Amino acid sequence: MIRIVKAICMGEDGTFLCLNPKRNGQICAFPGTERRDDESDHDALERLLTGFFDKELAVGSKLCRTECRHDGQKYVIDSFLCYPDKHGETLQDGRALAWLNTSEMAQYQGDPYDQKAIDKVTFPTFGKSIYKTKKAVHNHALDAVGMRLGEIDADNTKNPNNKGYPGNVVEQVWFEHPADNISAPDFPEAGVELKVTPIDYKQAEDHVEYKAGERLVLNIINYRDEHNVSFEESSFWNKNRFLEVIHYLRRNITQKGLEEDRRKYQIKYANLFALDDLDEPDFPEEGLVQFSDTHMARIRQDWNTIHTLIAENRAHELTESLTTTLGTCTKGTSDYRYTTQANGAHAKSRAFCFKQGFMTTILQEYILKKEQSQSLIRDAGMLSNRSVEDIILDYFRPYEHQTMQRIAEHFDLTWQSNKAPKNLAYMLVRRMLNLNGADIGSGSDDDYTNLNAEELGNGQVRVKTITLFHGKPQENFKVQAIPSFKELAAEDWEDSRLYEDLESQRFLLLVFDNENADKDDKNPMGMRFLGAKFWSVPAADLDGDIKSVWEEDVNKIRNGVELEYRGKRVYNNFVKASSGRILHLRPDAGKSQYCAPYRTTEMKDGKTKHVTMNNARQLPVPAKWTNRPLDKLHLYADDYMTKQAWWLNMDYMFQQIQELL
Incomplete structure (x- = not known):
């Protein structure tokens, strides 16, 4: 099969770029080229139109496909809308060109391979948009609020089983805008890019809590073109200065395992996200989300971090x-997950995105007008020469290498009993950050989700403590529980929950050293705060040893995990923490269990209580048992094992905090 790509280029005056009919046998045809095996459609089109663009050729949607046979060979011709920056009279291979309007095109015989494309571009309404202003785009978006996606797509033209169904319905049906991937905004006359994104919610006692359902994926990054540009010249700025963002209500996150009908998703909000000054004075203020100076400064800082590596x-x-x-975020199908950098080296294909936590902040602060969390950045001017992370770490630096007792005394923090509160670390962190709020918590890392700090909230940063014992590591680092072995076995690595978490999660590590005689003694006089550090898993580790361990252990679950009963304990064949690898699986329950949930009794505070033992999860295939006690088969079943979690090894995490010791 031979694949041909054709470039359908439309000029601002409504003319189309054609092979010059007078030098092409009086045949009207669009320029095209055979796509090489190692090329994407976009690469082939850029090769075809070399000299017709400066940095990157803007390629839009596929206009049509034609299949035919010639001399026993099958040909597949895909025609794409293209938007060149420059005009020229010849292609690089010397073929002559001409810009023709539709009347001029009609004077010549159409190339049969291009007839579908010719029919489309000569249709009277082709290329004419009614959305020439930001207000026009926004008003049409507002008209969809309250509608369900199935109502918009009443003729069922889109497949609700497709993950992209919400975006397809809004963009292609409601706005009648073709799917594309051009570098210009979706509505170039208005300078507006259209985005559709979900909201998830949960019902609290007296209110509903809303959060962003996912990150907002923006434009694909071309590493070669982004190599030497400024922020204002970047593809991010060119494409996303003004975003018409349509939120739809997706699911109640407290209701697990329910089948969803995407046709029932309901449009909830429509707003214009303005990253730049708005040039339409009559735009309705209530629909405008104008990012604050602080948020824009943070976006610029993050862009600079990304651009430096590129x-x-x-x-x-x-x-x-x-x-x-x-x-x-990673972008592309398995065939195109990698692309080239300016030096020719390969890297994962990625797109700019607004991260999920930041999208929740936007939703709550700008759209829902909720009371804002306390910001650790007092004014945007602080970010002119310092990063957000440096500013946050400055809050901790005065207390480095002080005991928890001394820090507590500094804040006049006392407690009535001889034993310090379990959540003392949380109480001290809140005070070191000068945050308002209540001292609620149980003494676990989950407490830090209650910190009322905008920069650390909504999952933007995950706060975790690491406690050493006389300068030596003592604890593995839990990163993710496994709710279902069956779901885990069905995952591929780059689409897995663990990859998603570690690839996207920023951590704030708070490091303490227990200098008491006994590691179980948490006397604050012997608990020293060593400092804080922002950290994330390096790409080399994620794509290296972590991936390797994940694949090894998941394959064991898929093929039947090996379980051995020995000395009244059960051992498995998962990668051990003692193996020296970065990652391992270990139990995530206080008591082991190898059977389905069951009811039993236990003594607590001198009283007998009925409890449900639910510390096991079902396996996708039966386990391979050795020495299983035959008289206890009801407790040691084939298809259950103690629930597990993914942990980073303590020695690995110890290496990450060396500068704080």
Whole structure:
């Protein structure tokens, strides 16, 4: 099969770029080229139109496909809308060109391979948009608020089983805008890019809590073109200065395992996100989200972090976890997950994105007008020469290498009993950050989700403590529980929950050293705060040993995990923490269990209580048992094992905090 790509280029005056009919046998045809095996459609079109663009050829949607046979060979011809920056009279291979209007095209016989494309571009309404202003785009978006997607697509033209169904319905049906991937905004006359994104919610006792359902994916990054540009020249700025963002209500996150009908998703909000000054004075103020100076400064800082790696030909080191507002998420199917940098080296294909936590902040602060969390950045001017992370770490630096007792005394923090509160670390962190709020918490890392700090909230940064014992590591680092072995076995690595978490999550590590005689003694006089550090898993580790361990252990689950009963304990064949690898699986339950949930009794505070033992999860295939006690088969089943979690090894995490010791 031979694949041909054709370039359908439309000029501002409504003319189309054609092979010159007078030198082409009086045949009207669009320029095209055979796509090479190692090329994408975009690469082939850029090769075809070399000299017709400066940095990157803007390629839009596929206009049509034609299939035919010639001399026993099958040909597939894909025609794409293209938007060149420059005009020319010849292609690089010497073929002559002409810009023709539709009347001039009609004077010549159409190339049969191009007839579908010719019919489309000569249709009277082709290329004419009614959305010439930001207000026009926004008003049409507002008209959809309250509608369900199935109502918009009443003729069922889009497949609701497709993950992209919401975006397809809004963009292609409601706005009648073809799917494309051009470098210009969707509505170039208005300078507006259209985005559709979900909201998830949960019902609290007296209110509903809303959060962003996912990151907002923006434009694909061309590492070669982004190599030597400024922020104002970047593809991010060119494409996303004004975003018409349509939120739809997706799901109640407290209701697990329910089948969803995407046709019932309801449009909830429509707003114009303005990253630049708006040039339409009559635009309705209530629909405008004008980013604050602080948020814009943070976006610029994150862009600079990303751009520095691209400019240094280190795009292969990019992960979404390097930043907190503007990120880079992986993009592309398995065939096109890698692309080339300016120096020719390969790197994962990525797109700019607003991270999920930042999208929740936007939703709550700008759209829902909720009371804002306390910001650790007092004014945007602080970000002119310092990063957000440096400013946050400055809050901790005066207390480095002080005991928890001394820090507590500094804040006049006392407690009535001889034993310090379990959540003392949380109480001290809140005071070191000068945050308002209540001292609620149980003494676990989950407490830090209650910190009322904008820059650390909504999952933008995950706060975790690491406690040493006389300067030595003592604890593995839990990163993710596994709710279902069956779901885990069905995942591929780059689409897995663990990859998603570690690839996107930024951590704030708070490091303490227990200098008491006994490691179980948490007397604050012997608990020393060593300092704080922002950290994320490096790309090399994520794509290296972590991936390797994940694949090894998931394959064991798929093929039947090996379980051995020995000395009244059960051992498995997962990678051990003692193996020296970065990652391992270990139990995530206080008591082991190898059977389905069951009811039993236990003594607590001198009283007998009925409890449900639910510390096991079902396996996708039966386990391979050795020495299983035959008289206890009801407790040691084939298809259950104690629930597990993914942990980073303590020695690995110890290496990450060396500068704080």
